[in-house]
Amino acid sequence: MPLEALEKTALETYVAPARPSLVGMSRTALRDALVGIGVPAGQAKMRVQQLWQWIYVHGARDFDAMTNVSKDLRTRLATHFTLARPEVVAEQVSTDGTRKWLLRLPGDGATGAESRPHEVECVYIPETDRGTLCVSSQVGCTLTCAFCHTGTQRLVRNLTAGEIVGQVLVAKDRLGDWPEGTPPADGLVPTDGGRFISNIVMMGMGEPLYNFEAVRDALLVVADGEGIGISKRRITLSTSGVVPNIVRAGDEIGVMLAVSLHAVRDDIRDELVPLNRKYPIAELMEACRNYPGLNNARRITFEYVMLKGVNDSLADARALVKLLKGVPAKINLIPFNPWPGTKYECSDWDQIEKFSEFVFDAGYSSPVRTPRGRDIFAACGQLKSATEKLSARERMALRAMAMTE
Template structure:
């Protein structure tokens, strides 16, 4: 057993070291000011110490930045004006620039956010059609390294990881747009139900920045989003799944999409490194998984490829005994894609078999297709600088 643990630890170290090659650029501005968004509490305390300010300023700033959503130091009424000016000289409270904003016919909203080095990533807000709330789908990388065959993002080379400030910043900029920050009277419209790390990139190949960002989001004195309302989606980076479960404990979604290694090797090339048996074992180990917090298996339905009744029964066998649900996702076409969505009859048969086995298997209604905001449709024109 110790050999297995050592190998897993070595693989985990290798993944994180490789990820560091794609780290984001420094957070400073050209004029030398530092962005306070994305700093941990300890880092924020260090910045305050650097300008001879007391540690209690951290709590004040944290409240204004993450609870109130303020971007202008002059609006921080609990901070004296001389200090407001001092802070503004040395720091900023940043947001990514919305280079493009689109709204779908179904009210889904998509932003193309541009970061300070000119790289871009997409973020989607999906409103709930019944309740006055929704979900923000956040990107973790510019591009992706996985090259999943059915995914538009997978056709784009990995350019770089997003930093914690850029990950948190997507959510904060979306909140700016749909007005979720508290009003001056303290009233807060509850428009958000979840954050889903299902945008561009593989979150577990950028674990350090994702973990830092989600720790900030979950801080009760700021945004205060419960871990039950955050879902991290992975294609199955098995060595990091255990760590994510232990350190973050957010909801887990797994991009499965096939029930045999032969087909999953084709659709999700990462499967060649971490095959289905290893992935299922990691899911069964995931801490906190229960009937109240089920693991979600994402399964994109591809006509004639993975939508047979036999495959539905094999899926049931794979997840047997696990607190799980299955999201059946009709394939969302994108330019030059070679797959077709499964027909209505195939969807209903597949869903019926999984449901009959005791697992929820809803067929997801595509949202934002007309603006290429649906699952698997996100992509930008980011390019890796020469020499990388």
């Protein structure tokens, strides 16, 4: 496979609408936007703080809700900007409590061969001690990982910082995760007074490190302590191994890192994760060892999908332990989610347990990830592919359910 075939080319380029959304703007960009509509520079800092609180603490969706902002300024804001976030097209709730939202991007002004409104998915996974939101970074995916159903999609375009942050705001809307919000009756309500969304993982559609600037800017907004306020230790960015941007992510974002490893030999990883042909395992591991802030309290998570007869032998387990020697690490073992047309099978459960036990005995945490949301195609590697195949009638029914809940 030629190197140029490892990464897809985006079909579209995003063009901002005439009235851009303030969602996702940095404090500096928000200040510049205010000054641009006539707010005196001396007042801009105070106004930025007011808007920040309304957007990210109270979840305001309309400028008129901002009662401590003058009516004149609210009118000017509404003339030049919006507070648009993605629209819920469909919502599905799994028997295990997992929620998946199909989201239509607001004011999509993209230009290109596929120019039209686009949709992404994000997934909320409730657990007794946390609530994790899985967020997308691209419409489609840059890469072509052989075992991943999402990777079979075309790459349409990168998401903006606002579209990434917007997914978090929509999830908070749907979960009632605001001070004035009302939790859903069928949701898992935190018993300690905590928030529904306590963790963010950039593990949805797309390769985050091929949309670096937007992902960086979005995660810095999400981590801002005076807004959404999710600790960087509770935000995980997952990459298939875009080596040049790994250390940069540590320097400029400072969140936790997860690496989709899936194999310990280059010949196997070349097949499973074709990007390995460009950035082989040795280069990837060197970048991981140099990840800023890496220590036993900030370990790298290595994701390892268990494929029967491909990468699940005890010899593979031994090689994995040797490969990670000296790296503060945790290994997530992921039972493979079969999808129509795939040639791979999930490893037998007893083999997964033997593999996990060997890695654990070598001193590494090696939990087996419990599959979540399989009944609504929300499991790892399944995002959007199944939803795209729903009939118009099915999609309308799901949308109606989302709007009435």
